[in-house]
Structures are given as structure tokens and as C-alpha cells.
Amino acid sequence: MTSAQAEPISGLDVRGDELLVVEDLKKHFPVTRGIIFQKQIAAVQAVDGVSFSLREGETLGVVGESGCGKSTMARCIMKLLEPTSGRITFRGRDITRLSRAEMRPYRREMMMIFQDPYASLNPRKRVGFIVAEALQVHKMGTQAETKRRVQELLEVVGLNPEHYNRFPHEFSGGQRQRIGIARALAVNPKLIVCDEPVSALDVSVQAQILNLLKDLQRDFNLTYVFIAHDLNVVRYISDRVLVMYLGQIVESAARTDLYDEPKHPYTGALLSAVPVPDPEVGRARKRIVLEGDVPSPINPPSACRFHTRCPRFVEGHCDVDPPDLVHRGGSGPDHAVRCHYPLERWPMTVEEMRRAGAAGGTAAA
Amino acid sequence: MALLDVKDLKTYFSTGDGVVKAVDGVSFSIEKGQTLGIVGESGSGKSVTCLTIMGLNPKKYTMSMGEAVFNGEDLLAASPTRLREIRGNDIAMIFQDPMTSLNPVHTIGTQLVEAVTLHKDVSKQEARSRALELLKEVGIPRAERRIDDYPHQFSGGMRQRVMIAMALINNPELLIADEPTTALDVTTQAQILSLIERLQQDYNSAVIMITHDLGVIAEIADDIVVMYAAEVAEKGPVDRIFKRPHHPYTWGLMGSLPRLNTDVGRLAQIQGQPPSLLRPPSGCRFHPRCPYVMDVCRTKDPELLPVSDDRTHLQSCHLDEETKEREAARLLGTFATEAAAT
Numbered sequence: 001m002t003s004a005q006a007e008p009i010s011g012l013d014v015r016g017d018e019l020l021v022v023e024d025l026k027k028h029f030p031v032t033r034g035i036i037f038q039k040q041i042a043a044v045q046a047v048d049g050v051s052f053s054l055r056e057g058e059t060l061g062v063v064g065e066s067g068c069g070k071s072t073m074a075r076c077i078m079k080l081l082e083p084t085s086g087r088i089t090f091r092g093r094d095i096t097r098l099s100r101a102e103m104r105p106y107r108r109e110m111m112m113i114f115q116d117p118y119a120s121l122n123p124r125k126r127v128g129f130i131v132a133e134a135l136q137v138h139k140m141g142t143q144a145e146t147k148r149r150v151q152e153l154l155e156v157v158g159l160n161p162e163h164y165n166r167f168p169h170e171f172s173g174g175q176r177q178r179i180g181i182a183r184a185l186a187v188n189p190k191l192i193v194c195d196e197p198v199s200a201l202d203v204s205v206q207a208q209i210l211n212l213l214k215d216l217q218r219d220f221n222l223t224y225v226f227i228a229h230d231l232n233v234v235r236y237i238s239d240r241v242l243v244m245y246l247g248q249i250v251e252s253a254a255r256t257d258l259y260d261e262p263k264h265p266y267t268g269a270l271l272s273a274v275p276v277p278d279p280e281v282g283r284a285r286k287r288i289v290l291e292g293d294v295p296s297p298i299n300p301p302s303a304c305r306f307h308t309r310c311p312r313f314v315e316g317h318c319d320v321d322p323p324d325l326v327h328r329g330g331s332g333p334d335h336a337v338r339c340h341y342p343l344e345r346w347p348m349t350v351e352e353m354r355r356a357g358a359a360g361g362t363a364a365a
Numbered sequence: 366m367a368l369l370d371v372k373d374l375k376t377y378f379s380t381g382d383g384v385v386k387a388v389d390g391v392s393f394s395i396e397k398g399q400t401l402g403i404v405g406e407s408g409s410g411k412s413v414t415c416l417t418i419m420g421l422n423p424k425k426y427t428m429s430m431g432e433a434v435f436n437g438e439d440l441l442a443a444s445p446t447r448l449r450e451i452r453g454n455d456i457a458m459i460f461q462d463p464m465t466s467l468n469p470v471h472t473i474g475t476q477l478v479e480a481v482t483l484h485k486d487v488s489k490q491e492a493r494s495r496a497l498e499l500l501k502e503v504g505i506p507r508a509e510r511r512i513d514d515y516p517h518q519f520s521g522g523m524r525q526r527v528m529i530a531m532a533l534i535n536n537p538e539l540l541i542a543d544e545p546t547t548a549l550d551v552t553t554q555a556q557i558l559s560l561i562e563r564l565q566q567d568y569n570s571a572v573i574m575i576t577h578d579l580g581v582i583a584e585i586a587d588d589i590v591v592m593y594a595a596e597v598a599e600k601g602p603v604d605r606i607f608k609r610p611h612h613p614y615t616w617g618l619m620g621s622l623p624r625l626n627t628d629v630g631r632l633a634q635i636q637g638q639p640p641s642l643l644r645p646p647s648g649c650r651f652h653p654r655c656p657y658v659m660d661v662c663r664t665k666d667p668e669l670l671p672v673s674d675d676r677t678h679l680q681s682c683h684l685d686e687e688t689k690e691r692e693a694a695r696l697l698g699t700f701a702t703e704a705a706a707t
Contacts, residue, residue, distance in 0.1 A: 065550040066521070172638050173407075202406040202577055202639075207621030207632040214631070229550055236623035236632065259625065273555035274625050275580030279603045282584040287555045292506070293520050 018089075019190060019223050020054040020077070025086035027069075027076050031298060045297050046072040048247035049086075056190070059217065059224040061238030061255070063231055063270065067294050069247040070227045074193045077225065078112055079103055091190070108138045111184035115196035117176035121168040127154070127179055128164040134186045153182040157212060174205035181212065185220070193225045198233060210237055231274050235259055240334075243267050246297055246305040249325055253335040262346055263328060263337035265312050265353060272347070286349045304339070311353040312341045366437070367394035368571050369418070369539055374431040374441075376410075376417045385642045387413040389595040390431075392669075395588070397538070400565065400572045402586030402603070404579060404618070406639050410595040411575045415541045417441070419458060420448040435539070454484040457532035461544040463524035467516040473500075473527050474512040480534050499530040503560060522553035526560070533564055540565075541573045546581065558585060579622055583607055591615050594640050594650040597669055601678035608697070611672055611680040611689045613655050616696050633696075649683065657684055657692070 028043040047069040054060050062070045075081040077088060079095065088096045095106055111134075114120035121130055131150045135141060141149060151161035157178040168176055177197060184192050194213070198206040214237065216222060228234050234241055241258045243251040243266065251264040262268045272288040290309045295301055301308045307318040317340055325338040343353070376388040388410045395401045403411045416422050418433045418440055433440045435456065440448065452458075460466040468476060477496035478489060485492075493512075500508035503526040516524060525545060532540055542561065546554040562585065565572055574585055582589055583603065590600040591612065599612040610616055620633030637654045640646050646653050652662040667681040682689070 065552060174638065203579070203618060204406060204621045204635040205638075207623075207634040210623070211632055211634055230623075231551065232623040232625050235625060270551060271625065273551040275554075275558075275578060275584050276625065277579040277583045277607070277619065277622055279583045279607050282580070287559065289555050289559055290552050293522060293553075 017055050018053050019056045019091060020225075021087075021089040022053070022077065023051050023087045023089075025050045025073065025076055025088065026084045027072050027081060028084045042298050045247050045300060047076060047083075048300075050244075050247075050249055051086075052242060052249070052252065054191075054223060054225065056223055057217070057221050058240065059226055059238045061234035061241040062225065062227045062244060063229060063234050063241065064244035065229065065294050067246075067297065068244040069297070070244050071195055073244075074112070074195050074225060074227055078110060078193055079106075080112075104138075108134065108140075108187040109189055110191040110193065111187065111189040113177075113180050113184050113192060113194045113197045116200055117173050117180060118200075120180055121176055123168055126165050126167060127171075130168070130179060131182045131186055134183065138187055140187065149186070150182075153185055154179075156185065156216070157182045158208075172205075173201055174208060177201065177205075177209055178212070181209075181216070185216065188220070189222070191223045191225070193227075195227045196229070197226075199228065199230065206233070213237065231259075231270060243270070246294060246300050248305060248338065249336075250306065250339070251335075251337045252325065254332045257332040257335045260346070261331055261335075263335065263342040264306075264339045265310050265341075265343060266306050268343055268346065268348060268353070269311075285347075288348075288350050288353070306339075311350050312339075314341065368397050368436065369573075370394040370432075370434040371414075371418065372432050372434070374414060374417060374433060375429065376413050376422065377428040377430075378422075379426045379428070380643075383643050386595055386645070387642060388417060389645075391590075391592070391595075391597055392431075393588075393590050393597070393600060395539070395571050395573060397571055398565070398569045399588065400574060400586045401588050401590065402582035403573065403575045403590045403592060404577060404582055405592035406577060408639055408642070409592040410642075411592050412543055414592075415458070415543060415573065415575060419452060419456060419541065420445070421452075450484070453480055453532075453537075454535045455537055456539045456541065457535070457537040459525075459528050459532050459540065459542040459545045461547055463521055463528050463548065466528060467524060469516050472513050472515055473519070477512075477527075477531055477534060480531050484535050495534060496530075499534050500527070502564070503527075503530045503533075504556070505530075522549055522556065525549060525553075525557055529557070529560065529564075533568070533570075536568050537570060539571045539573070541575070543575045544577070545574075547576070547578070554581075561585070579618060591618070594645055595642055596650060597679070597681065598651065599678075599680040599682075600669075601672075601675070601680075605675060605678050609678075609690065609693050610696075611678070611686075611693065612651075612682050613657050613684070613692075614651050616692065617654075620696060649681070657688075659683060 025047055026049055027047040028045050030040045031042040031044060032038040033041045050073055064070050076083045083096060087094060090106060128150050131153055132146050135146050135149060151164060154161045159175060159178050198209050201209060226237055235255060238255050240254055242249050245266050251267045262271055269288040269290050276282040276285060292309055295308055303320055303322040304318045307313045323338045323340050325336045327335060328337050328342045372392050374388055374391045378385045378387055391414055405411045417429050420440060429441055474496055478492040481487060481492035481495055497508055497512055500512060505511050505523060505526055546557050576582060586603050589603050589606045591598045593614050598614045617635035621635060623632060635654055640650060648664045649662040649667050652658045661683050667683050669679050669681045672678040672680060673686060
């Protein structure tokens with residue numbers, strides 16, 4: 001992997017070990033009425049005030065239900081979408097308002113792996129071209145070097161380098177995801193944003209891809225933002241985990257802290273909903289079944305956005321006073337939760353959650 | 366007598382490249398009130414098995430053999446008219462994708478009413494009140510108003526509920542659910558699984574649950590069929606299969622599962638890809654991916670035989686029983702020690 005090693009970008013002020021810092025990121029999509037005279041009548045608050053930082057070599061897992069804004073957040077970090085407000089600092093440089101041309105040197109430092117291995121590869125291009133395209137865009141190496149590099153990459157991700165001239169349809173789902181990974185690795189990026197990279201794959205193939213991502217991280221010191229809705233997968237691959245609900249972070253903690261000691265009732269509900277592959281444990285366990293669907297992000301509930309579905313909801317507090325994302329007990333110092341009545345222990349049943357919520361309510365009153 | 370008894374079911378599709386043996390000798394049976402889970406990777410033939418039972422494969426280019434006896438009647442030999450009477454009435458199916466299995470140009474109400482009037486001699490009003498009752502039962506809020514909405518006005522979880530309502534509207538004796546929760550979030554999945562369990566208790570229906578999620582199977586099934594490359598690799602009661610699995614493929618499936626309560630250093634992965642059913646491997650179909658492969662596996666196709674101490678547990682693998690017990694114990698032991706370590 002030495003043939004096209006990325007040289008440091010000139011003029012970069014790299015300080016500390018924080019690769020990516022996101023501060024109060026917001027992305028609102030306007031909802032308009034009228035055809036000629038368009039008037040904004042509302043906004044979809046897809047991402048609403050997300051902050052986190054990411055050290056080099058670390059994996060940040062992001063979980064949440066569909067529609068919670070995790071993919072929009074990823075696209076904002078990649079600057080595929082223009083954030084409404086907030087700041088994104090990549091390797092010490094504010095990239096939030098960079099133009100397309102100014103952004104170009106950074107593009108090869110941050111790459112993306114997409115969810116659907118069937119839709120994210122151009123069916124009319126050969127694998128060699130798909131993987132080499134980024135190298136050509138960034139003018140890295142001659143034609144012969146590019147070909148050598150592509151074959152090297154195919155080997156790294158576990159494909160036969162002789163398949164250079166094949167088309168995507170000749171590969172299975174897992175193999176296509178490997179091509180997507182080879183494409184992301186081509187320009188030696190620092191950061192790879194993985195948007196549900198294994199959701200569309202079978203468990204056995206999923207394990208292959210997860211192991212591959214871990215190996216690549218070790219070999220090339222990669223930093224991942226790993227988005228998934230499968231909590232088991234996120235536990236396996238992440239160092240830290242963010243739980244998102246309706247465009248906000250509701251809990252953020254080191255992996256083991258989050259899974260052993262969740263503080264937010266929503267995290268608790270998510271964890272309890274994951275089926276356990278052990279019949280005895282599975283039958284004994286009580287699921288916390290949340291009522292209803294995720295509310296609309298056009299008109300999110302007041303104060304705590306989770307209060308409409310929360311078993312610990314306290315009237316007059318949770319729907320009036322928005323909670324902050326702060327440390328509220330728990331093992332790790334950076335275990336932050338956005339809740340007035342965080343869980344005291346885990347596991348908990350719905351009834352216990354309700355009772356504690358009611359008790360907290362009277363105490364507050 | 367079992368409610369449904371499938372014996373040596375085979376489904377072959379003739380394609381331009383040759384004959385695809387999508388299902389190649391599958392047998393299982395299911396009793397009233399029971400839940401049977403069918404697991405396997407994509408392309409292992411689990412969906413085709415159920416489509417064949419329902420008679421939903423395209424007639425042209427399809428050959429089905431064997432028998433599927435439902436209440437004493439062989440479904441494979443039944444006429445299309447008779448099958449139409451059975452489908453949606455005695456046997457109902459929930460499909461994987463709630464986004465595409467409802468008709469977008471008719472309201473939910475119209476589609477539910479149609480399901481009733483096709484099979485029962487009732488008035489539109491009666492059918493409508495039955496539809497409303499079911500929508501309430503599956504937990505659609507404000508069902509009186511939502512019944513006249515179109516599918517696009519519902520979220521994914523809600524559409525799946527409507528599909529379940531439609532499947533259950535005639536109190537079927539057998540419900541076939543083909544990956545009913547794969548397209549849904551975990552929270553919605555928990556809602557749907559609870560719902561299916563409750564309705565199953567209320568109506569004493571049998572459920573065949575097709576899924577690739579071992580977690581879902583462990584929670585909901587009584588018996589499991591593990592399919593690999595159009596054949597049954599292993600089948601038996603759920604506790605038995607999870608506690609003492611006897612097939613290397615089942616071991617691989619369990620090892621490749623990331624778990625919530627343990628930190629695993631590295632997932633045990635099954636090497637390679639599932640084989641093509643146009644030209645399945647000789648001998649045992651799992652042998653090219655099997656870490657325990659022996660010479661006999663390459664030439665001789667193993668039979669599906671009962672395990673010596675439990676006749677209900679069947680498996681097809683050439684390894685001797687002692688090795689299997691030892692390896693299963695070792696594998697499950699690693700999960701346990703990893704759990705204890707955290």
C-alpha cells in the first residue's frame with residue numbers, strides 16, 4: 001500500500017489527536033408551498049444540534065430508528081449536504097463553508113461506504129474503473145500505477161485481482177460490498193463513513209465484512225463513523241456509541257458503558273427489543289415495547305422529544321423543560337444522557353420504569 | 366395428525382442456463398398452535414418452499430414434486446380453484462416487504478373487505494366491520510378514520526400491521542410469515558413479534574416463520590429447520606438446536622452472530638459464498654465452506670438422520686457424533702466464557 005501514499009495536505013493545521021469535531025450541527029430541509037412564489041411553511045428538522053468529536057483510529061457507532069437523522073448527519077459530515085448551521089472541523093480545519101474546489105483536497109481524506117451494494121455500483125462500468133475512479137479524479141499515479149494499485153486493493157478486500165475487468169452484476173452482495181470498500185480505500189482516506197454497510201447482507205457474509213472492516217482499521221489506522229440500526233453489530237465494531245432520536249443525540253457513551261448501563265429510557269427500549277439468540281434467555285426476558293411510531297420531525301414534540309413514547313414521562317416536567325445532554329451518573333466520565341429521569345439500573349421492565357417515573361414526578365413536584 | 370405435513374418437497378425451475386433445484390427434498394411437519402422457524406441464507410430455498418406450498422410459483426418453467434398434506438389434502442395435487450379457496454382462508458401469508466405488497470391505488474379498507482368477501486358470504490357492511498375489528502386488534506390507532514386511508518399514508522410498521530390484519534381476517538389455521546420484520550426497526554420488530562405471538566395464542570393458529578435472524582427464531586419458534594443450498598441441514602426442537610447444534614453450518618451461523626451481551630474479539634465467519642444451485646457441489650453441499658471437511662464429504666451426500674439420544678433432532682453431516690458433541694460444547698462454551706468475562 002505504498003505506491004500511492006497520501007502526502008500531508010499543505011497548509012493544514014493538525015493539532016491534537018481529534019480527527020473530526022462536529023459542533024451543534026443542524027440540517028433543516030424547508031417545506032414549501034406554492035409553485036411560482038414559494039413560501040417556506042415549515043422545516044423538517046432532520047438533524048438538530050448534534051455535537052461530537054472523533055479521535056484518530058477510533059470507531060464511532062451511531063444507532064437509531066429510521067428517520068432519526070443518522071444518514072443526514074453522515075451526509076453533512078461528508079459535505080454531500082450543506083449544513084444549515086453548526087461547525088465541522090476536520091483535521092483542525094473548519095470545512096463547514098468550503099466551496100467545492102476548496103473541498104477537493106479533503107475529499108480524498110474522507111470516503112463513504114453505502115448501504116445497498118446493488119445500487120451503489122454503476123452497472124455499466126467495470127470493477128477496475130469503479131475502484132480506480134477516485135485515483136483518476138485526484139490524479140494519483142500513472143495508468144500503470146493505477147492498475148497495479150486497483151489489483152492490490154482487490155486483493156486487500158479479499159477479491160480475486162483477476163476480476164478487474166468484470167461487471168458488478170457478476171458478483172454476489174457480499175462481494176459487491178467488498179468492491180465498495182476497495183473503492184473507499186483507494187485514495188488512502190483517514191476517515192470512512194459507513195452508512196449501514198452490512199444491513200443488506202446475510203449473517204455469514206455480514207460477519208466476513210465486519211471482520212474485514214476491523215482488519216483494515218488495524219492495518220491502515222482508519223477512523224470509522226459506523227451507522228447501523230442493528231445494535232449487536234454496533235457493539236461489535238464500535239469504541240463509542242451515539243444513540244439518536246429525532247435528530248438529536250439522546251445518549252453518548254463508551255461501548256461497554258452504553259450496553260451494560262444504559263441511562264436513557266429510549267436506549268433501554270432499543271436494547272430490550274433486540275432478539276437474543278438463546279431460547280432460554282429470550283423467553284425469560286421482557287421486551288419493552290414502545291407505543292406508536294417516531295413522531296414527525298416537521299413538528300417534533302416539545303421539550304424532551306421522546307416524551308410522547310416514554311414510559312417514564314412526567315407531566316409538567318418532561319414536556320416543558322428540555323433536558324440537556326449531560327453526565328448523569330454511570331461508569332464512564334463521558335457517558336452523557338439527555339433525560340431528566342435517567343435509569344438507575346439495568347435491566348428494567350416497563351412497570352419498573354413507569355413506577356420510577358411516577359416516583360420521580362412526585363419528588364420533583 | 367399434523368396440520369401440515371411436507372414430505373420430500375422438490376421445486377425445480379428450468380432457466381436458460383439449466384435447471385435450478387431451488388428446493389431439493391425438504392420435509393417437515395407442523396402441529397396446530399405451534400411455531401416452526403425456517404432459517405438459512407438468501408437463496409437457500411426457504412421462501413420457495415413456502416411459495417410451493419401455497420401454489421404461488423409461476424406454472425411455466427416450474428416443476429414441483431413431493432407432497433404437502435394440509436388437513437388431509439395434498440396441496441400440490443389440488444386444483445387452482447381449490448387452492449384459491451384455501452389461500453387467504455385456511456392458509457394465509459405475510460410477505461417480507463410491506464412497502465410493495467399492498468395495492469397503492471386502493472384504500473386499506475377496500476383491500477381488507479375484498480379479503481373477506483372472497484371467502485365468506487357476507488355483506489359489505491359486515492365485512493367492513495370485521496376489517497375494522499382486525500385493524501383495532503393489530504393496534505392501528507384511530508382505526509375508524511385510518512380504514513379509508515391509502516397505503517402510502519401509513520409508515521412501514523403500520524403497513525406491516527395492515528398486512529397481518531389482512532392475513533388474519535379469516536382466522537387462518539396456518540400463517541406463513543416470510544421475513545415479516547426484516548425491513549423494520551428493532552422497536553417495530555418487537556411490536557410485530559409480540560402481536561403475532563398474542564394473536565397465535567388467541568386463535569391457536571400454526572405459524573411458519575421464515576427468517577435469517579437467529580435471534581427472532583430463538584424467541585418465537587418451537588421447532589427449527591436450518592436450510593442450506595436447497596436442503597435441510599438440521600432440524601429439531603429450538604432448545605436442542607441452540608444448546609447442542611450438530612451441523613457445522615449451524616455452528617457457523619451461530620458463530621457469525623455479533624451478540625449484545627458479550628464482547629467478541631473476532632467473529633467466527635463462514636468462508637466463501639453460498640453455492641450456485643445450478644451446479645451444486647458434489648457430496649455434502651456445505652463441504653467447500655466446511656472447516657471440518659473430510660474425504661467422504663466430497664463424494665457422498667449425507668442423509669438426514671436422527672441423533673442417537675433424541676429422535677426429534679435430525680441432522681445431515683458425516684462427522685461422528687462424539688466430535689459433534691465436543692465441537693458444539695466448545696463453541697457454545699466460548700460464548701459463555703466471553704459472557705462471563707464482561
